[in-house]
Amino acid sequence: VESSIPEPQREAWKKYSATGFKSKDDFQKETVRHIETTLARSLFNCDEKAAYSGTALAFRDRLIIDWNKTQQRQTFADQKRIYYLSLEFLMGRALDNAMLNVGLKTAAKEGLGELGFRIEDVIQQEHDAALGNGGLGRLAACFLDSLASLNYAAWGYGLRYRYGIFKQEIENGYQVEIPDYWLDFNPWEFPRNDVTIDVQFYGWVNKYTDDEGKQITSWQDGEIVTAVAYDVPIPGYGTATVNNLRLWSSKASAGEFDFAKFNSGEYENAVADEQRAETISAVLYPNDNMDRGKELRLKQQYFWCAASLHDIIRRFKKSKRPWKDFPEQVAIQLNDTHPTLAIVELQRILVDLEGIEWNAAWEIVTKTFGYTNHTVLPEALEKWSVPLIQHLLPRHLQIIYDINLYFLQQVERRFPKDRDMLGRVSIIEESQPKTVRMAYLAIIGSHKVNGVAELHSDLIKTTIFKDFVKIYGPDKFTNVTNGITPRRWLHQANPRLSELIASKLGSYEFLKDLTLLNKLENFVDDKDFKKEWAEIKYANKVRLAQHILSATGISVNPKALFDVQVKRIHEYKRQQLNIFGVIHRYLAIKNMSAEERKKLAPRVSIFGGKAAPGYWMAKTIIHLVNKVGDVVNNDKDVGDLLKVVFIPDYNVSKAEIIIPASDISEHISTAGTEASGTSNMKFVLNGGLVIGTLDGANIEITREIGEQNVFLFGNLSEDVEDLRHNHFYGNHQIDPELNKVFDEIKKGTFGDEGAFSSLVSAILDHGDYYLVSDDFNSYCKTQDLIDETYKNQDEWVSKSITSVARMGFFTSDRCINEYADSIWNIEPLQVKEEAEVRSRT
Ligand code: GL9
Structure with missing residues (x-):
């Protein structure tokens, strides 16, 4: 060098x-x-x-x-590098x-x-770095931790939002959004004012033959915005590797910024241009599992893809290798479809700028990219309007049409008899206006497509991407079950538990090899160990109770069973099922004799999570939780038997307090809707038990830790379609106990019943799409079983220890090694100093 x-x-x-x-x-x-x-x-x-x-x-x-x-x-x-392209990195502190x-x-x-x-x-x-919405963004952060800890040469690429996910306050039971300006003091980023890339928008495509008779395609006269690199060091655990996360910030380009306007007195216009450029990286879109199709979002996507790709290519070119070696030096993983334009941009660079023939270029492209799908929810699958792309990225639209043409020709040759097939798999949807189906483009432009848990990976093959399995064969589609970093989610969040485990296993080696936890099974009958285990949980509950008191003014008894559901608020995640269950419990307590009440296990129902600002139903759920809390928490008949708490502003650092304090956590999505879930893993790793549906990673968690250690309930994914059909075309019967809950809401027990009518009528009048009524009985019965089980603390603690012992599979280290083997084809880069480095804890 x-x-x-x-x-x-x-x-x-x-x-x-x-x-x-x-x-x-x-x-x-x-x-x-x-x-x-x-x-x-x-x-x-x-x-x-x-x-x-x-x-x-x-x-x-x-x-x-x-x-x-x-x-x-x-x-x-000078070996292969991994580039993880993600619009979200939910890093926390x-x-x-x-x-x-x-x-x-x-x-x-x-x-x-x-x-x-x-x-x-x-x-x-420290202010949380909250550049993400939820699971998808936090997964990216766990991946960076594992990539560095395992010594992979890896870079993350994202956007440096000036505003992260909004801060949530609760006023009169309603969510209020406050902007999250987090950059007042951020020692963890390094501005690289010398690392800039000019990104073009708009303009037009000029095709002509040059003096030497060559066909030239040139995209010209666009508006230029400059991307400035900000680098964030990503340290690995137990190694000297510190990788890089590069976040792009937008600013007016020096060439573009019109100094002439200053001189001619158009000061305000010049400033307005500057501000318009800066707007691109100004805010994170706060939608979880939802595509809104806003122009600025598309601008963000292209801006970030173009800057990242040019940066990657600049690095590749230093090695002076021929272009055909590109996929041996570069693996790019697309975190959902948000970076799909990178596929088109690479093809454009190769064909238009580097003069490589279309097919040769396309082979380089498809060998380079891998695509991870994170959801099957139809409303989350990105579709961009053709006129919008035409306007913003005219050359890219042409390339998308060409990719589609060659693809459809290939499909037509293979399936000459299936005329509908072409319309079904076309990248272009013939709607009004026409749209580009980004997931299809991502599949066609990648060599591997993966889901994030077994059930989910099966579902994408049999439902949304079924035709593509026919076209490419099943091997293009694979599963990599999500994982979490045990460094943050065990050692940092729960230092006492980590220390206790280390004392039994003899070292902290389990933080690098989580399967070592299985040795804990030797201690499930060790009385002293169990006592300490239970004491740590109790201490964590005391810590959470203090937080709840200071954040909400509600005083909860740490001896009660803590029942937690924290995640983004979404109908498919079914916080409404939980709160209806709470109301059901409340009504039951009201009807109990004093004797019966004595037998009941006291419970605290804890909710937390943000609703997308435009998602009315989700906001209504938050409102209902708070109103139920107001009534229940002040009812003298109830006392400590039931408390209902909504913890405001759920984020990574709150999760670090909440998760270690849970007895039971809820992962109760309608079967087939939650691709994986990752907090389920975090809760179990911290000794909490779970109530869950047979959905996402719940299924694999159950397989690992044993059915006797999980509280499962509800309908199966394979029955959901029929049930939904029957709601509309059969005789839709609402669960009678759920009806009583609705009657109570309608009576106004929790305030103005009109405020909650949309929640009730989604079930009564609009087909109960999420099967709340179908699963209600089984949910309540399972909650009763939890009460019974909790009374036997000894048995409960045994389940807790056994579960933790069997969680080794869910480390993101395992997950990253699977990506490296089956998708990236890359080995770690060994670090010589490693031995000398760090006696870490
Ligand atoms: C999600 C899925 O909904 C989760 O089930 C999954 O665990 C994560 C990570 O794979 O991805 N997909 C998705 O769009 N979000 C997820 O959490 N939402 C966001 O966080 C934006």
Whole structure:
């Protein structure tokens, strides 16, 4: 590798090369130095926020050293890299994770203590990086953690939104959205003002023959917006690898920004141009499992795809290899269809700019890309209007039509008799206006398509992508069941449990190889161990109860059974089933004798999650939960037997408090609708049991931990279609107990009944699409079984331990290794210093 510094001068560099702190004393020295000089504060005005900033900067220095080395090493090795393209990275906080991975948390804890701060309070000062909506974005963050921990040469590419997912407040029971401006102080990003890429929009396509008689296709006269790189270091656990997450920010291009307008007095117009450019990366779209088809969203997608691809190609070109080697050097994974335009953009670059013949180019493209599907919900499948693409990306639309033409010709040859097939699989939907089916384009442009849990991967093959299985054969479609990082979701969120496990297994090796947890089964009858296990759960519940009190003013008894459902609010996830079940329980308690009440296990029903701002039904569910809480929590007959809590602003750092404190969590989607779910894994890994439907990863969790350790209920995925049909064309009977719940709502027990009529009539009058009534009886009975089981604490704790012991499969490390083997064809890049590195916990 070439160096910019000549040999004789390198000695001075090496002598002063940064090393970062390695002891408590050095930590203090560096932290104080940063507080006094970088932040210009002193011991007279150092609050917890400043202590956080200084600590973060000290740890950042350590990370950067490994980061630089990793990037050098990867450049030097010159082997295949993985590029994970995702519009969402739901990272949460970085400091605790950096401490764990750098391995000097104890030094920091003691060092901060001597400086007058508690490390827990300091860690909590950090603003969550919330550049995602839910499971899909958090999965991307877990993947980055595993990629670095396993030493894969991998880059994430995303957008640097100025506003992450909105903050949620609850006012009078209603969700209110507050903008999430998170960049006031972010030590974890490095602006690379020298790494910029100009991205074009609009314009027109000029086809002509040049002087040498060559056919030229040129996209010209568009508007240019500049992408500026911001790099975020991603440290691995137990290794010196620190990978890179590159986020693009948009700004007016220097060439484009009209200085003439300034001079001619059009100051406001010039500023308006600038602001328009910056708008592209301004906000994360807050929709979960929902496609809204807004022009600005399409602009975001192209802006990010184009910038990322040009960056990847620039790197590839440095190796001076021929283009046909591109797929041996580059694997690009598409996180859902959001980055599908990258397929079209690569084809455009190869054909229009590099002069490669169409078929040769297309082979390079399809070998490079893999596509992960995350949902079968029809309303979430992206379709972009043809006129919109025509306007914004005229050349790309032509290429999409050509891709489609060649594809359909191939299909026609293979299936000459199936005339409907062509219309069914065409990338273009003949609607009004015509639309581009992005999932079809992603399948056609990739060499592998995967679902995210077994059931889901089967469903995409038999339903939405059935025809493509006929066309390409079954091998193009595969499954990679999701996973979660045990570093954040066990060790960081639940340090005491992690410590207890380590004490029994003899080391923290399980954080690198989660299957080692199976040794815990040897201790299911160990009385002392069980006692400690239960105490830790209790302590976590006390911590959550404190949070609930400060966030909502509601006081809950940590001895009660904590029943938790936290996730985005969506009809398919069926928070309405949960709250109707709560009302049913409330009515039952009201009808009980004092004797009967004594026998009942006290329960706290905990809800949390954001509703998309435009999703009326979801907002109504939140409103109902809060109104039910108002009534139940203040009913003297009920007391501690039932409390209903809505925790506002569910996010990654709240999840770290909530998940370890759950006794039972709810994963109760209509069978066949939740592609995987990942919080189900997090809850079980933290010793919580689950109530769930046979959906997504619940099925594989059950297979791993055993049916006796899961509370399953409800109809099966294969019966859903018939049930829905019968709701409309048969005699639709509503569950009688559910009807009583509706009567209570209609009576106005929970306030103005009109406020909730849409929720009730979705079931009574509109076909109960999500099968709430069909599953209600089985749901309530299973909840009763949970009450019974919880009374036997000894048995409960045994189930909890056994379940944790069998969760090894669900680490994202396993998941990433599967992607590497079956989709990317890539090996880890070994790190020499590894042995010397880090005694980490
Ligand atoms: C989702 C699925 O709904 C989840 O079941 C799945 O676990 C995750 C990760 O694969 O992907 N698909 C999807 O669109 N979202 C998911 O969570 N929603 C968002 O977070 C945007």
